[in-house]
Amino acid sequence: MFEADDFIPSKYTNSIDKGNFSWSAPSNIALVKYWGKKENQIPANPSVSFTLNNCKTITALAFTKKQNDGNFSFDLLFEGKPKEDFKPKIQKFLERVEVYLPFLKDYHFTIDTQNTFPHSSGIASSASGMAALAINFMSLEKALNPEMTEDYFISKASFLARLGSGSACRSVKGQVVVWGNQASIKGSTDLYGVEYPYEIHPVFKNFQDTILLVDKGEKQVSSTVGHDLMHNHPFAERRFAQAHENLDKLIPVFKNGDLDEFIKIVESEALTLHAMMMTSQPYFILMKPNTLQIINAIWKFRNDTKIPVCFTLDAGANVHVLYPNSVKEKVLQFIQAELVGYCQNGQYLCDEIGNGALLG
Numbered sequence: 001m002f003e004a005d006d007f008i009p010s011k012y013t014n015s016i017d018k019g020n021f022s023w024s025a026p027s028n029i030a031l032v033k034y035w036g037k038k039e040n041q042i043p044a045n046p047s048v049s050f051t052l053n054n055c056k057t058i059t060a061l062a063f064t065k066k067q068n069d070g071n072f073s074f075d076l077l078f079e080g081k082p083k084e085d086f087k088p089k090i091q092k093f094l095e096r097v098e099v100y101l102p103f104l105k106d107y108h109f110t111i112d113t114q115n116t117f118p119h120s121s122g123i124a125s126s127a128s129g130m131a132a133l134a135i136n137f138m139s140l141e142k143a144l145n146p147e148m149t150e151d152y153f154i155s156k157a158s159f160l161a162r163l164g165s166g167s168a169c170r171s172v173k174g175q176v177v178v179w180g181n182q183a184s185i186k187g188s189t190d191l192y193g194v195e196y197p198y199e200i201h202p203v204f205k206n207f208q209d210t211i212l213l214v215d216k217g218e219k220q221v222s223s224t225v226g227h228d229l230m231h232n233h234p235f236a237e238r239r240f241a242q243a244h245e246n247l248d249k250l251i252p253v254f255k256n257g258d259l260d261e262f263i264k265i266v267e268s269e270a271l272t273l274h275a276m277m278m279t280s281q282p283y284f285i286l287m288k289p290n291t292l293q294i295i296n297a298i299w300k301f302r303n304d305t306k307i308p309v310c311f312t313l314d315a316g317a318n319v320h321v322l323y324p325n326s327v328k329e330k331v332l333q334f335i336q337a338e339l340v341g342y343c344q345n346g347q348y349l350c351d352e353i354g355n356g357a358l359l360g
């Protein structure tokens with residue numbers, strides 16, 4: 001396991017004038033939710049997620065050596081066009097990670113980024129976006145320091161991604177990633193995401209996530225504001241303890257493939273996340289009427305057919321429908337027949353569990 005200080009490099013063996021890399025990083029969907037954080041992006045509780053496969057950010061990083069004048073220098077392109085409004089977030093990220101990547105002011109960067117999912121889909125791109133950028137910087141660091149081990153490369157990429165956006169640290173690896181210190185999970189740490197280290201039942205292989213786009217509008221609550229709501233929240237301590245309990249309960253579930261128990265934990269986590277928002281000060285309801293319609297329809301379908309399909313939610317109105325690959329056809333039929341009508345413009349995205357970031 002690495003400590004934060006292990007990620008501060010002492011010196012680089014190579015020098016490199018210019019070059020470019022390109023990485024894609026996927027989104028991820030949390031089963032046990034991260035909601036609440038301490039200083040320096042340290043999570044208030046551990047979380048676990050499925051890495052996705054299709055919803056991803058592709059980021060190309062070009063770099064040329066410049067005089068170190070004490071400033072960061074970068075151009076930011078989104079889908080090939082300059083995008084000024086993304087720059088402050090990147091600037092802040094560079095400031096946060098500079099101590100770990102001391103070469104940042106020696107280069108001018110062109111960051112060219114695009115998502116495979118529609119821009120205004122309400123799918124957060126911060127996880128995939130920050131992960132893709134962090135890994136690109138690690139490729140440059142590896143060029144400067146080729147001795148670096150694969151474990152260091154991956155762990156530090158996740159560590160840097162976390163400093164950009166907490167959930168981004170779960171987007172570097174697949175297929176199941178734990179972030180946050182959990183006594184029962186070997187190697188788990190608050191500093192970066194790690195691949196879930198124990199047995200996973202084949203029922204989770206190619207597990208499906210169909211994302212129903214209920215509301216594609218701007219986020220009503222930014223994640224910064226959202227996490228802040230857990231400070232002085234009347235139920236915070238109990239909730240953080242519950243996340244540890246749920247993560248422990250998932251260990252045998254992952255092993256034996258008990259989908260009834262999986263469903264109970266995952267749906268409860270989703271509703272608890274929203275319950276936290278509904279009981280904070282100020283309070284928010286981020287579900288829409290159609291979110292509830294979908295949840296009720298899933299419950300009825302599951303009850304009628306005994307097909308193990310469930311939902312989870314992020315901090316918004318969209319619904320992630322989770323189910324094993326073996327029932328894909330039946331669930332997609334159900335979605336098309338009964339749920340598409342609740343989606344904005346009938347839109348939904350089909351995704352599944354994936355393997356993490358890819359070079360090129």
Ligand code: DP6
Nearest residue numbers: 030033034165166167223224314315
């Ligand atoms: C509800 O990772 O977006 O999706 O660290 O402030 O960038 P920041 O927050 P972010 O929070 C995501 C919270 C969540 C649950 C989860 O993914 O675990």
